[in-house]
Amino acid sequence: MLDQNNAARLKEGVKSLELMTRFALATLALASGVYTYLGVRSLIDGSADLVFFAAIVYSAAVSVGIYAFWTYMMRFLPLMRDSARRGALIAVMGLGSLMIVAMSSWLNAAALAGSAALEQHLAVTLEDYVADLDKAHDKALAAQSLLPDVQRASVRFSRLAQDERQSGALTGTSGSGSVVQLLTQMSQQLDELSASILASRETAATQFEQGSQHLANMRALVSGDGEVQPRADEFAAEALALTGVISSLQETSIAASVSRAAEDLSLGFIAPVADGGTQDLANRQDRVMRSIMEAVAAQSKALQAAAQDILDQPGVPARRFVPLSTPEAVLLYARDFLPSWAGAISIDLLPMVLVLILSVVHSASRREARTLDVADKITAAEMMRAVALFRDMNADLPPEQVQKAIEHAASEKLPTDEAPAPDSKAEDDKTSTDPDEPKDKRDDNITPLRDKKH
Structure with a gap:
């Protein structure tokens, strides 16, 4: 009795939930269609009417397709009894699920997380531009590291010239001779190079300030309120201006100029003629000037090597801001929006x-x-029809014989599904209506047609 009640309750539960199942399926299909409309609208170009009509048609087709597909699955898959057909329908359900994800779920995710994904794209691009500006500024300032070396060399030559002029520290004879002129010449050239390096520092600082202002504007756009698409357009304009600043900042580097100036120190060296009054003084001046030439060559080589190291550093490649649509942004940054993807797929x-x-x-x-x-499988309606049929069949029999047939049927056990089929030959013998057969061998429950006519 418990099994009977449980089986009946299961069937009754399925029937009672049929309307709720259809309502839930229709609601989910409608929700998927709405979010699909919001997602596909950003992918269509054209007039407002064209975009609206195309998005409505596509979303309606998605809703109808989802509702029809799952209705078929709910109707037929539970009725499959053998493993082969059930497995085939499960495979069809898997294929249909993949198609639903392809035509609807990613658009649902774009509708749920599209704005956040675009802001994520702007934020990532902003960080890249910050890194580019810092690299360009560092390379521009790298030449400033040569300034102390140039200034020390200039001071060194200037002091030697002063010592030679006052006390003759190099030649042994004081005065402003050819040695003093040569040392003063080298000091002046190095001072000019120092001035160029200092000027480039101011230019680099000005351009870095401009780039920082563009970055500040871009940060305000990323974290601003309102629709993200207009902010993305302004962000693109700021990114273009910042790219120009970064390029100019790379050209501001004085390293190449320092390398050329250092080369000119040795190649463009102009040594004055020894003007000593005596041959001995002239010889001493020549020896000192050769020493100065060697020192200038060594200083030039050191500056060239330092400048070349700066020039060998990789430059900052030109970066171009690529605007994305909301579905593209959701696909590109899918790992950052897994909850939105889970919700979009779950709806479908x-x-x-x-x-x-x-x-x-x-x-x-x-x-x-x-x-x-x-007997437990017969419903009340089937039982009522069976009783009515029994009464119609035995309407002409005497009441005593009908009662006897009922008692005989009640005393016998009804066969189950597993009971073997009765022997047809024995059944024929049992229900024989031969008039020559003795009456006591006939079944009391069956009235021969001949007797019924009489």
Whole structure:
């Protein structure tokens, strides 16, 4: 009796939830269509009317397709009893689910997280531009590291010239001779190079300030309020201006100029003629000037090597801001928006859970129904029709014979589904209506047609 009640309750539960199942499926299909409309609208170009009409048609087709597909699955998959057909329908359900994800779920995700994904794209691009500006500024300032070396060399030559002029520290004879002129010449050239390096520092600082202002504007756009698409357009304009500043900042580097100036120190060296009054003084001046030439060559080589190291550093490649649509941004930054993707896919594939529930319930109902007797499987309506048919068949029989037939049928056990089929020959012998057969061998429940006519 418990199995009988449980099987009946399962069937009754499926019937009672049929309307709710259809309502839930229609609601999910409608929700998916709405979010699909919001997602596909950003992908279509054209007039406002064209975009609206195309998006409505596509979203309606998606809603109808989802509703029809899951309706078919709910109707047929729970009824499959053998493994082959059930496996085939499960494979079809998997293929259909992939198609639904391809035509709807990613657009749903774009509608749910499209604005956030675009802001994420702007934020990532902003960080890249910050890194580019810092690299360009560092390379522009790298030449400033040569300034102390140039200034020390200039001071060194200037002091030697002063010492030679006052006390003759190099030649042994004081005065402003050719040695003093040469040392003063080298000091002046190095001072000019120092001035160029200092000027480039001011230019680099000015351009870096301009770039920082563009970055500040871009940060305000990323974290601003309102629709993201207009902010993305302004962001693109600021990015273009910042790219120009970065390029100018790279050209501001004085390293190449320092390298050329250092080369000119040795190649463009102009040594004055020794003007000593005596041959001995002239010889001493020549020896000192050769020493100065060697020192200038060494200083030039050191500056060239330092400048070349700066020039060998990789430059900052030109970066171009690429605007994205909301679906493209959602796909590109999918890992950052996994909850939105999960919600978008769940809206489309939640009916799969209902299909599996119905399959389990139908399977349990069939399994429990197999353990019931035939009488337990008959419904009240079937029982009423059977009684009416019995009465029609025995309407002309005497009441005593009808009562006897009822008692005989009640005393026999009804066969179950597993009971073997009765022997047809024995049944024919038992129900024989031969008039020559003794009357006591006939079945009392059956009235021969000949007797009934009499």
